[in-house]
Amino acid sequence: MKISKLSVKTLLSTTAIAVAFSQGSFVYAQDSAGARDDNIIIVTAQKRDQNLQDVPLSITAVTADQLAERGINDITSLDSSVPGFSVGKSGTDARPAIRGVRTEEVDLFNDPTIGFFIDGVYKARTSQALAAFVDLERVEVLRGPQGTLFGRNTYGGSVSVITKKPQFDFGIEGSASYANYDDLRLEGVVNVPFGSDTAVRVVGVYQESDGYVNVLPSRVPGGQTAQDFNDNDQFYIRGSFRHESGPGEILVTVSHWDQGGFGAGGFGYTTVGSITNAAGVRDLGGTLDRNNSRGGATPGPSDTGPYDVYRDTDLVRDTKETTATMQASLDLGGVTLRSISGFSDFTSRRVGDEDFSDAAQNVLILDTQSQTISQEFQLLSTNDSPFQWVAGLYYFNENGIEDFIFNTIPTGGSFTFLQEVDTDSYAVFGQAEYAFNDKFKVILGGRYSKDDKRFRFRTPSGQALPDTDNSQSFDKFTYNAGIEYSPTDDNLIYASVSTGFRSGGSNNQFAATPAYGIQKIMAYEIGSKNTFAGRAGTANFSFFYNDLDDILSNTFIQVGPSQVVARSNSGSARSYGAEAELAYDFYNGLKIDANLSYLNAKFRNFQASTPSGYGLASGFTFVPGTTNQLDLSGNEVPLSPSFTASIGARYEVDL
Numbered sequence: 036m037k038i039s040k041l042s043v044k045t046l047l048s049t050t051a052i053a054v055a056f057s058q059g060s061f062v063y064a065q066d067s068a069g070a071r072d073d074n075i076i077i078v079t080a081q082k083r084d085q086n087l088q089d090v091p092l093s094i095t096a097v098t099a100d101q102l103a104e105r106g107i108n109d110i111t112s113l114d115s116s117v118p119g120f121s122v123g124k125s126g127t128d129a130r131p132a133i134r135g136v137r138t139e140e141v142d143l144f145n146d147p148t149i150g151f152f153i154d155g156v157y158k159a160r161t162s163q164a165l166a167a168f169v170d171l172e173r174v175e176v177l178r179g180p181q182g183t184l185f186g187r188n189t190y191g192g193s194v195s196v197i198t199k200k201p202q203f204d205f206g207i208e209g210s211a212s213y214a215n216y217d218d219l220r221l222e223g224v225v226n227v228p229f230g231s232d233t234a235v236r237v238v239g240v241y242q243e244s245d246g247y248v249n250v251l252p253s254r255v256p257g258g259q260t261a262q263d264f265n266d267n268d269q270f271y272i273r274g275s276f277r278h279e280s281g282p283g284e285i286l287v288t289v290s291h292w293d294q295g296g297f298g299a300g301g302f303g304y305t306t307v308g309s310i311t312n313a314a315g316v317r318d319l320g321g322t323l324d325r326n327n328s329r330g331g332a333t334p335g336p337s338d339t340g341p342y343d344v345y346r347d348t349d350l351v352r353d354t355k356e357t358t359a360t361m362q363a364s365l366d367l368g369g370v371t372l373r374s375i376s377g378f379s380d381f382t383s384r385r386v387g388d389e390d391f392s393d394a395a396q397n398v399l400i401l402d403t404q405s406q407t408i409s410q411e412f413q414l415l416s417t418n419d420s421p422f423q424w425v426a427g428l429y430y431f432n433e434n435g436i437e438d439f440i441f442n443t444i445p446t447g448g449s450f451t452f453l454q455e456v457d458t459d460s461y462a463v464f465g466q467a468e469y470a471f472n473d474k475f476k477v478i479l480g481g482r483y484s485k486d487d488k489r490f491r492f493r494t495p496s497g498q499a500l501p502d503t504d505n506s507q508s509f510d511k512f513t514y515n516a517g518i519e520y521s522p523t524d525d526n527l528i529y530a531s532v533s534t535g536f537r538s539g540g541s542n543n544q545f546a547a548t549p550a551y552g553i554q555k556i557m558a559y560e561i562g563s564k565n566t567f568a569g570r571a572g573t574a575n576f577s578f579f580y581n582d583l584d585d586i587l588s589n590t591f592i593q594v595g596p597s598q599v600v601a602r603s604n605s606g607s608a609r610s611y612g613a614e615a616e617l618a619y620d621f622y623n624g625l626k627i628d629a630n631l632s633y634l635n636a637k638f639r640n641f642q643a644s645t646p647s648g649y650g651l652a653s654g655f656t657f658v659p660g661t662t663n664q665l666d667l668s669g670n671e672v673p674l675s676p677s678f679t680a681s682i683g684a685r686y687e688v689d690l
Contacts, residue, residue: 074570074620078175079197081466082184082413082425088564091478091519091529093119093178093577093614095630099171099199104685108220110151110164110194115681117176118614118632120192121674126299126385127352129164132674133178134581135610135636136191136556139673140602143403143437143454144490144540148554150181150189153196154288156360156377157187159433160405163356163381164194166292167271170224170238172197178614179558179579180535182513183480186462187431190537190556200286201234201277202226218244218267232279239272246297249343253393254333261346261388268296282366290358298352300387300399308337312653319645319665320653328648331445332392345393351386369418377409389441400440407433421470429462452543452599455491460484460538466515478517478531485510490541490550503543507550511536525566533558546592546601554604557582572619580611590664591644608672610636624689629682636675641667 076087076096087096095117097107107113110129114122123130123138130138131149138148141161150157151164158164168174174196181189208224220242228234246263253260273290309328312318317328325336338344361376383403390396409432415425434457441450466480490505517531537554562577585604592599612634620626645652645663658664 074573074618076173078173080175080177080184080195082415082427083417083423088566088573088575089527090564091517091527091531091562093560093562093579095120095176095178095616097174097176099173102168102171102174105683107168109166109168113174113176113194114679116630116683117178118616118630118679118681119178119612119634120176121676121679123674124165124299126387127162127165127294127354127383129161130674131161131164131194133176133192134558134579134612134634135608135672135675136581136583137672137674140540140587140600143405143435143456144542146188146538146540148188148190148537150185150187150193151196152185152193153358154198154360154362155195155375155411156358156379156409157407157431158379159407159435160381160383160403162354162383162403163379165294165354166356167240167242167269168196169222169240169271170199170236170273172199178577179560179581180513180533180556182533182535183464183466183482183515184425186429186464186482186484186513187460188537190535190554198238198273198275198288199236201228201236201275203228203231203234214244216245216247216266218242234277236275236277237272238274239270241270243268243296247342248299250346251339251343251393253347254335254345255347255393255395258393258395259347260393261349262297264297264346264350265299266296267294269294282368284364286362288358288360288362290356292354292356294352294354296352297350298385300350300352300385300389309648312651316651317649318651318653319649319655320651327390327392329390329392329397331394331396332390333394338391344391346388346391347393347395348386348388348398350388351384353384354382356381366417369416371413371415371417373411373413373415375409375411375413377407379405379407381405381407395444398442398444400438400442402438403435404437405433405435407431422467423469424465424467426465427463429460429464431458431460433458451494453493454543455493456541457489459487474521476519478515478519480516481512481514483510483512484536486538488538488541492541492543503549505541505549507539507541509539509553511553511555527564528561529563530561531559533560540602542601543599546590546599548601548603551587551602552585552604554586555584568619571622573617575616577614578612579614581609583608583610586641588642589644591647606641607639608637608641609639610634610672610675612636624687626685627683629680631678631680633678634675635677636672638668638670638672641670643667 077084078087078096080094097116111122114120119134121132128141136148147161176194178192181193185193206226210222212220222240224238226236244267246266248265250261250263271292275288277286308323308325310321311324312321327337357380359378363374365372385401387399389399411429413427416423437454439452462484464482468478470476486509488507493502513534515533519529521527535556539552541550558581560579565574584607586606587602588605590601614632616630618628642658642664656666658666
C-alpha cells in the first residue's frame with residue numbers, strides 16, 4: 036500500500052524554509068473567493084468551464100494551493116494526490132500508469148500511452164512531462180481513455196497542466212526554499228497590466244541540489260569514482276501576453292526549460308544482482324545473487340543499496356525545451372470559436388554508466404531531438420439550450436531524431452544506431468449532449484484520427500547493414516457514449532463506455548516484421564459524485580472495467596554487445612477496480628481529504644523473451660516449440676499496485 040505524507044499547511048516542509056511576498060491581486064476569474072469558500076473547482080476537461088462535481092468523468096483536479104501545500108513540484112509526486120495513478124521514472128523518462136495502462140516503450144519510434152498536455156498542447160515525448168510545475172492554475176488528471184476530446188495517444192488517460200493567465204492587476208510574488216542535499220529553489224512571478232484589457236506575466240524558477248545517490252569510492256586500484264547523481268539543476272522561465280477585446284481574447288505564451296546536472300543516466304541506476312539456482316546458474320525461478328549481472332563488471336557484490344552505488348563514469352543530463360503557444364477565442368453569439376497553436380523544440384542528452392559498477396566497461400550515450408507543431412480549432416455552443424455540442428479539427432507534426440551509442444571501453448568497440456521519425460497526425464472530432472430535463476442527460480462523441488509516419492533506421496557503414504526506410508499509416512475511429520442522472524442538485528450518477536487507441540510504430544531492421552499496429556482499449560465505467568453539508572464535503576466514487584487488445588509484446592534480439600527490441604501486437608489484458616475521493620471542510624481552518632483505489636490488472640495473453648543470459652526459467656511456462664519465449668498470461672501488469680491510499684490534513688491559522 037502506498038501512503039502519502041500528511042499535508043499540514045503550517046508544518047508543510049520540515050526541511051525547508053520558505054519566504055513569500057506579494058502585492059496586488061492574482062485571483063483567476065474562475066477561482067473567485069466565493070467559489071473557494073464553497074469548495075468549487077472549475078475544470079475544462081470537456082473543453083468548457085464546468086464545476087468538477089458536474090463532470091461525468093473520473094477526473095482529479097489538483098489546485099494551485101494544493102500543489103504548494105503538498106510540495107508537488109513536478110509530475111513525479113503527483114500520484115500521491117490522484118487515485119489509480121502511478122508515476123515511475125527511468126533516467127529522464129517519466130513512466131506514468133493509469134488503471135493497468137503503463138508506459139513501457141519510451142524510444143522515439145513509440146508514442147506515449149498517457150497523454151500529457153500543457154495549456155491544451157500535446158507533448159510527444161515522455162521526458163517533456165518532467166518540466167517544473169510553477170505558477171499553475173491547476174493540474175487535471177483524467178483516468179481512462181480520452182479518445183474523443185483529447186484524442187492523440189490518450190490510450191490510458193491524460194494529464195493536463197493549466198498555467199495561470201496574466202491578470203489585469205499589478206502583482207509580484209516570490210518564494211525561496213532550502214532543503215537537505217543543499218536543495219535551493221527560487222520562484223518569482225511579476226504581473227504587469229497595460230490598461231484594463233492587456234497584461235503581461237513573467238514566471239521563473241531556479242533550482243539546484245546535490246545528488247542524493249551516493250557514489251562509493253572505487254574498489255578498482257587507481258580507478259575513477261564518479262560524481263554523486265540524481266541531483267536537480269534546472270532553470271525555467273515563462274512569459275505570457277493576454278489581450279481582451281470585446282468578444283475576443285488572445286493569449287500568447289513563450290517558455291524555456293533547461294535541466295542539467297548528473298541526473299540518473301540513460302536508464303535506471305539500481306542493479307540488485309542476478310537470479311540463480313542452487314548450482315549458481317542463472318535461472319528466473321531461482322533466488323537473488325548479489326553479484327553484478329553486467330558482463331565485465333568488477334567482481335563482488337552489486338550496489339549496496341538503492342542510494343549507495345559504485346560508478347566510474349559521471350552521468351550526464353542535458354535537457355532543453357523551448358515552446359511557444361497561442362490561444363485565441365471569439366464569442367460569435369451562442370457559439371465560441373477557439374484556436375490553439377503550439378510549437379516545441381526539445382533536446383535531451385543522457386550519458387549512463389551501463390555496467391552499473393566501478394569497472395571501466397560500458398558507457399551509453401543517448402541523444403534525442405524532437406520538434407513539433409500543432410494546430411487545433413474548436414467550435415462549441417455557449418447558449419442555454421438543452422442541446423450542447425463541441426466540434427473540432429486537429430493537426431500535429433513531429434520531426435524527431437534519436438542517436439543511440441553503446442561504447443565498450445576495453446575493446447574500443449561500439450554498437451550504434453540512429454532513428455528518425457516524421458509524423459503527420461490529423462483528426463476530426465465532435466461531442467454532443469442533450470438534457471431531457473434537469474435530471475437526465477445523454478452524451479455521445481466520436482473522433483476519427485489518422486497518423487502518417489515515416490521511419491528511418493540507420494547503422495554505421497562499418498556494421499555492413501543498409502539503412503531502412505519504412506512508411507506506415509494508422510487510422511482509428513474512437514467514441515464515447517454516456518448517460519447521467521442527477522436525483523438532486525448535489526448528486527450525480529453516470530455510466531459510460533469509451534474507446535481509445537495508441538498509434539503504431541516501426542521495428543528496427545533486425546526484426547522479422549517492419550512495423551506493428553495500433554493498440555486498442557474499451558473502457559466501461561459507472562460512478563457517482565456527491566456534495567453534502569452545504570458543499571462542505573464531497574464524496575466521489577467510480578467503478579471501471581478496461582479491455583486492452585493488441586498490446587505490445589517484446590522479443591529481444593542480440594546484436595553485438597547489446598540487445599535490440601522487436602515488437603508485435605500479440606498481447607491482451609484486462610483491468611478492473613474502484614476508486615474513491617473524499618474531502619471535508621470544517622470551516623474552522625481545518626480541511627481533510629483522502630483517496631483510495633483498488634486495481635486488479637492482469638495479462639490475458641502475453642509472451643516475452645527471457646532476459647539476456649537466462650536460458651533457464653524454472654516454474655515459468657515456455658511457449659510450445661520455443662526455448663526463450665515465456666508465456667506470462669495471467670500475470671499482473673507492471674506498475675499497477677493493487678491498493679493505493681492517501682490521506683491529508685490542512686489547518687490554516689490567520690496571522
